[in-house]
Amino acid sequence: MNGTLILLVVIAAIAVTGLANRGNLQAPLVLVTIGSIASFVPGVPHLELHPHVILGVVLPPLLYSASLRFSVATFRRHLGPILRLGIFMVLVTAFVVAFVADSMIPELTLGAALVLGAVVAPTDAVSAVAVGQKLGLPRRVIAILTGEGLVNDATALTLFAVAISAVVGSRGLVDQPVVFFLYEVAGGVGVGLLLAVIVHWVRGRMYDSPLETAAGLVLPFAAYLAAEEIGASGVLAVVTAGLYMGHRATDVSVGTRIQERSVWESVDVLLEMFVFAYMGMQLKFVVDGVRGHGIDLGDAAVYAVVVLAVVMAIRPVWVLLHWARRGVMRRMGWRRAGYDHLNVREHIVVSWAGMRGVVTLAAAGGVPFVLANGDPFPGREIIQALAFVVAVGTLLIQGATMPLLIRRLDVSDPYERIRAEEQLALARRISRKAGEDTMRTLAENPPDGVDGTVVATTLERVHRSMQSRLDAQRAEDTGELDPAAIRAGILFDDFRRATLRAQRDALIAARDAGDLDDETLRGVLESLDTEEAAVEERVNRRARR
Incomplete structure (x- = not known):
């Protein structure tokens, strides 16, 4: 039944997305809204996928596709701001949310609260970049947001894996959390780079566009599974493989490049539509789960509003503090290129581009059901509910107001x-x-x-x-x-x-x-x-x- 229902959801999501695009509406928000309403329709079955399916099947192609399109040279040029936003701000967001949730929500342990923090920490740059390109946002801002989206996904999901391992009680090759995190990073990058080099070498000797494209389609799944097999970060393996293959895309034939571009655009759209529709359809069952575990819905609503406010506040504070620090260091005669050349208006736009999306929703669905000893995962239902509110809330508040903000600030750059x-x-x-x-x-x-x-x-x-x-x-x-x-x-x-x-x-x-x-x-x-x-x-x- 699940297979048939999945296909029906995909078809419906395609139709809804087409209508939303024609009406110049934000398709993710429309899909989540309609999915949420559909979940309360009597007789609609509960569509539930295993967490491994979401993390191992849905996320790898999404991350790989985004990595393919991003320039390594641009990544290096804006490395400082991308790392500040994609690593340090994600870690700050995750730990602040974990501290707030642990002190406020009795159903969550500290480890489970950190899982929640990792789930809601990564931003989704897709909406902001799409709006920014239409409204003439400077390329350096677009590049920083896109690069951040890749790095923060990898950072958050690596932290997510470490936190899940600690809560569930499963043991990796390394027991110390910090060392385990470093091992996940190094192992993921190494596996992704090794497999990408091998696939690129093999494709260069095929001279057959369909076969070359097929090898490219298999790579993200192979990189993810191989890295996970040795206890490393599958997400980082996928991102590394995508960056390498995208950088070496000029080595393949024009037929392969055209074919791959079309294939990955279609896969990207298909999976994103499905994830938003799928998460919308979880609303009723998430609410039932929260209520079934004895959590008052009023209390849950308060938790959701507080977490949403914390998530939305951290990014502007972080970005504008950096801008103030830059101003101080500039007066001292120190200046660097890249992010330090953004003016205050561009900083404000970057600070407001904090919409959450596919990765947050997919990671929330990837929280395990039980611990290693068979006990239920602490607060799984409240984690899913809060992730849902954060994703929808940021899309509704920040995503809907982003076009107006860009127009009012007039951040286009004629010199660019x-x-x-x-x-x-x-x-x-x-x-x-x-x-x-x-x-x-x-x-x-x-x-x-x-x-x-x-x-x-x-x-x-x-x-x-x-x-x-x-x-x-x-x-x-x-x-x-x-x-x-x-x-x-x-x-x-x-x-x-x-x-x-x-x-x-x-x-x-x-x-x-x-x-x-x-x-x-x-x-x-x-x-x-x-x-x-x-x-x-x-x-x-x-x-x-």
Whole structure:
């Protein structure tokens, strides 16, 4: 029954997400809301997955996909702020929440309170980054939020594993908690890097895009399970493998890159939708569990509000204290690049980008049911209830107000746009020079047995093709700020897509009439699809600018 219900939930989540996107609504919040309402409908069964399924099947591909898209060079450039937010602030948040929860909630032991702290500590940058990109948030802020999202997931879930091990009573290879934490970090990074190097080496000798993509799909699960098998952090193994594979993505064929990009985007969306819908559907059963363990719902509501307030307050205090410290050190003549170049408005945006999401919900669902001795896990129901309130509350309060905050503060950076244009121009010059040098070399050293006239004619055709592409790119870039040019570009893409669709319809009609072989049709359609994908990419790029 669970399998059928899972598929029905996935289908419903896809439909709800599509409608939410069309209405310009936040899909995660809509999914959680509808799932919560559905959980109270009479006759709806309790969809419950084993914690190992959530942590071992749902999280690895989500973390791996995010790691693939993040630049290692950008990570290094903003290493200081990313580590401050992704490691130190997560640890501070987890321990402060643990202290507050342990002193306030009698059902929680100190270890269980630390589990709660680890669950609610990591932020989810997806919503903030999506909003920020639409509203012109500077790239350095986007990079810091994205990098933080990767590191804080790994930090929180590693701490989560250590706390769970301590509470449950299971023994790892190392008994001391601090040493165990360090072992988890080192072991996870080592396993992830080793497997990524092996998979990259194997893929480089396949020359088969579907097989290469399949190997990439298996890697996050293999990294997670291999690290967990030796008692190390599976999460860090997945993030490390993703960063390495993303950095070496230029080594694979263009077909593999296009295919992987599409596959991981689909997997990402599918799993995120499912997790939000799944957690929404737990609300009634979480409430029943809280009530069934003798916890007053009024008391539980007070606990939830207090924990939510603590979680939301820690981040602004941490970020703005760092900004104040930076100001003091600046007056003393000390200054560094990266995060220290954020102004106070950008610091405020970063401080408010504390929405919790998929990792918090998935980790809450991953809390074990029983201890090693068979006793129930202390306060599991209250942990899930508080995690639910924190995730929904931050999405509702911070996520809903983030666009207004960015607009009011006007944090766009005109100098960043100039630098981006300079970098784009540099890339075009490098590309053009490399092409011209190669053509000159081919003209001076033509292949054996080929007539010189044929070589010259062919090179001229290649030159015209390159020049046409450069002219089109230059015209598109020049017209970015010209409303008439923007409208002309949009019209061009609309006309080109209409033409391509007409060609496709005519070819299919000819196939259906028996005039055109199906095999021939498929080959021609692949070429049309490639051209239409280029048009779609231009449309998407224009929408992101």
